[in-house]
């Protein structure tokens with residue numbers, strides 16, 4: 110057994126909670142494989158885990174996705190061989206490491222032509238965009254949607270995909286540089302939500318009607334405005350909390366604002382079976398390999414730079430996807 114690097118969190122908190130350790134590589138148990146990482150993904154959920162917003166039993170590893178090769182196989186596993194190129198995006202947390210042991214039935218084979226870095230940087234984000242656009246609200250050509258944080262990791266992929274599906278995409282972003290990027294990647298219109306009144310702009314852009322669906326991962330800061338941007342019987346898809354969790358609200362609010370629908374989806378519940386996982390991954394791989402969605406990996410970090418990566422992501426200083434190279 111050789112020692113390798115991995116991050117652990119003993120007490121949830123800010124970036125200083127991230128402790129880089131040396132430990133022997135773990136051996137896979139029944140139904141598990143060990144993946145030696147070539148590239149690791151960075152996601153906002155890693156920050157919720159680290160900070161304790163999404164509680165985990167301490168001490169815990171961090172990071173949900175990576176790509177690499179199978180380098181050890183536990184008892185009872187069939188269908189995988191050492192050396193297979195694979196990726197995963199559903200944990201258990203611990204991808205911030207040289208290698209990680211994961212359930213064999215959560216692994217995905219990487220198609221030829223898809224680079225490890227692209228898979229690691231976008232699998233979780235791409236599968237999220239896939240279920241949000243195809244299942245949570247099956248988007249139809251000609252419909253208009255509002256997507257917050259359009260220049261972010263999930264946002265940049267999803268807006269391009271929505272455009273490819275024939276939708277009209279209104280995005281929100283935090284700066285002019287992000288607006289330029291979002292416009293180059295699928296948005297028809299961009300609203301600078303730190304300067305402009307989002308509700309007013311969306312009403313103007315939709316002849317007063319509002320949109321049938323809002324995809325909101327910003328959470329606390331955008332919640333009320335998002336509801337006010339919806340047409341009667343529209344769907345509010347609240348899928349993240351980058352600015353903090355949405356506070357509790359009364360169902361009456363949905364009635365007052367137009368008999369609205371509200372959902373708080375998470376990728377895990379759209380990939381409960383292996384068939385669901387593989388079907389979403391196929392949709393995503395096809396979107397990338399066909400060129401329908403371009404992948405922008407705009408930040409790169411070494412494994413020992415993850416505290417800086419977290420600061421950049423939480424500080425709104427990133428665009429598109431990030432990758433960590435062990």
Ligand SMILES: NC(=O)c1ccc[n+]([C@@H]2O[C@H](COP(=O)([O-])OP(=O)(O)OC[C@H]3O[C@@H](n4cnc5c(N)ncnc54)[C@H](OP(=O)(O)O)[C@@H]3O)[C@@H](O)[C@H]2O)c1
Nearest residue numbers: 152153258261262263282283326349350351352375376425
């Ligand atoms: N439910 C699910 O299944 C699921 C799966 C994956 C991701 N998500 C969620 O999707 C969102 C995007 O994830 P990501 O990893 O791709 O991150 P990201 O979009 O690259 O980064 C978050 C972005 O949110 C915006 N933001 C607005 N207010 C913020 C604040 N107070 N603090 C920090 N950021 C703020 C920033 O863009 P601007 O500067 O343009 O405002 C920032 O760049 C996250 O909320 C994540 O939790 C949910």
